[in-house]
Amino acid sequence: MEIVWQTPANPPERQDYIFHKGRRLVRPYYFEFISHVKNRWAGKTVVDFFAQEFKGRPYDYYVSAVQCGRIQVDGETVPVSYILRPSQKISHFLHRHEPPVMASDVTVLVEEPDVHPCGQYRKNTVVGILQAEHGLAPLFPVHRLDHLVSGLLILARNATKADLFRQQIEGGMLQKQYIAKVVGTFPEKEKDTHNSEKFTYNLF
Known part of the structure; x- marks a missing residue:
């Protein structure tokens, strides 16, 4: 299976998905997490920065990631002793396998001109699927559906309309x-x- 490099700018596409036994899977991909050095991070080594700011992985992982180029600074491989400077671009490349979801279609009831991934999910989301299969982007979530709850989900086509919908819900104007x-x-x-x-x- 082909592994592709992607950044946050790459939108989900139809060919990203595989359907198998009633489940929607996402083709594995390498993803570039991008951040820019803040002033409070400047002066730290690239390894110390990751170890202190992202404690979900052991120190040795970041040493290895820098040495093999999975962590880069301004698009270049650097030594583990490299000292960060303000505004530099830091890239962390990870191989991602998104958890599968049910293969049910997302039905669009109404589409109007004024009417979007968190955690492990980036493409296997309602927003990602609508973008890949219906070309709807950008989208702004107005509310959420709780786990094991089905129903109508409203998404706005712009931030202003999303705020208006939220105000109407909070004000009891929508039921x-x-x-x-x-x-x-x-x-x-x-x-x-x-x-x-x-x-x-x-x-x-």
Whole structure:
């Protein structure tokens, strides 16, 4: 399988995905994490900087990464004793395997001119899939869907519209309706409307 180099500027594309046994997988890729040296980092060695600022990996990892060129400064391989200067570009190249997600299609209900990856995910996200398969970019999330919750997700085409939607939700001008399946008899007092959201319960 071909491994490609990518930076944050590379948008997700259709060929990035593989579908297998009901799951959507992302082709492995090398990713360039980019940062620029802040004044408080200047004067530190490149290895000490990473070891102090990014403690999720052991010191020896950063020594090895600098020596083999996975960590570079201004596009060049440097020694582990290299002293950082303000505004320099630091690149950290990592081989990424994103966790798979369900292979369900993301259906666009309405597209208007005024109407986007965190953690381990960059392409296997709603925003990434919409960009790759529908050419929708940039997109700005207005709200979120909790784990194991399905429903309508609103994304804005610009930051101004996203802020407007958020204000309407916070001000109670928009309502969300939840349908929850429960076992048994649900207490009457728990059926009251809460936080301007409407709840409907299906009992079975």
